[in-house]
Amino acid sequence: MSTLDIRTIAFPDPDILAKVDGRITDHQQTGIEFVVWSAENPTVEVNRAAIDAIILPYIDAQPTVARLGELPNLKLVQTQTTGYDLVADLVGTDTTVATASGVHAAATAELAVGLALASLRGIDTAVRSMASRSWNHARMRSLADRRVMILGAGGIGEAIRQRLVPFEAHITRVASHARTDEHGRIYGPEDLPKLLPHTEVLIAVTPLTKQTEKLIDAEFLSQLPDNALVVNVGRGKVVDTDALVAELRAGRLSAALDVVDPEPLPHEHPLWGTPNTLITPHVGGDTSAFEPRIEQMLTEQVRRIIAGEPLINVVEG
């Protein structure tokens, strides 16, 4: 990967600038300037034509993405998210896209496993029973011996695999290309028809791409066995929400979703009222682990920019 000649880096807010600046000694001597510019902080004195790299805000980056056209000499867009669907159009252009790959893996993986456990063990219904002081004893399903598919065997998928092993689940992994690694076989999308009928828990953690948009549609869902659980911590648009709602209303499947389509889920949306549904508001990566990890990652990226070294987490076109 080639290096980029960057002279001015825009940070989304003064706090993150101060934290990265505080970790890099003597950056002033390098001649590289740090400024604050984002839709929330569109500082008027900033010379936008000089900005050649921008770090996007973490939450609600869309308004800033919508204004990237105001930066005519942009060479690098650095996200604080792992997903880069908001700036996917830039991949393969003269503007390099780099992500926060790795930063969110542990936290998102633990939520995926937590959602699976909560749904299988009925922890959500137990919380509701507490409100009515009801002792609703029922035999629930365990993760032990459960056949779990990780759909999206990448960075977060691997963190999920590691966390599932101690639960003694039977794990099947699927990625965009079939291959074998030190943990065994990784299947490809072409293997799904033979795998889905044996999948009791599906954990979806793929990026949103043209190939994955509505990958989990009515046909896909119909191949899952009765009572299967669909966990999604990737992107909401990977699931055809109407098709999932139909399965949930029929009582055939359960769902535990950190990401939904649309987001935020509107007050009147049917998904709020479907049975056997557990929803968290896209919080997989937004935990106490985020700030120290993103500061470390951004500091390393800025250090590489200053040193003229190849960047990390670059999305290949």
Ligand SMILES: NC(=O)C1=CN([C@@H]2O[C@H](COP(=O)(O)OP(=O)(O)OC[C@H]3O[C@@H](n4cnc5c(N)ncnc54)[C@H](O)[C@@H]3O)[C@@H](O)[C@H]2O)C=CC1
């Ligand atoms: N819920 C949350 O808060 C968070 C969600 N995410 C989402 O998780 C996604 C995955 O992140 P990483 O694991 O770091 O990405 P990654 O790039 O390391 O792994 C993605 C995996 O998905 C696989 N994949 C792609 N297309 C596929 C297809 N058609 N069928 C099967 N597998 C396919 C790839 O082969 C790869 O193994 C992000 O793109 C983001 O959308 C990321 C962080 C937090």
Ligand SMILES: O=C(O)C(=O)[C@H](O)COP(=O)(O)O
């Ligand atoms: O890193 C990601 O990808 C995530 O999903 C974040 O944790 C939240 O990102 P946004 O959905 O707010 O872009």
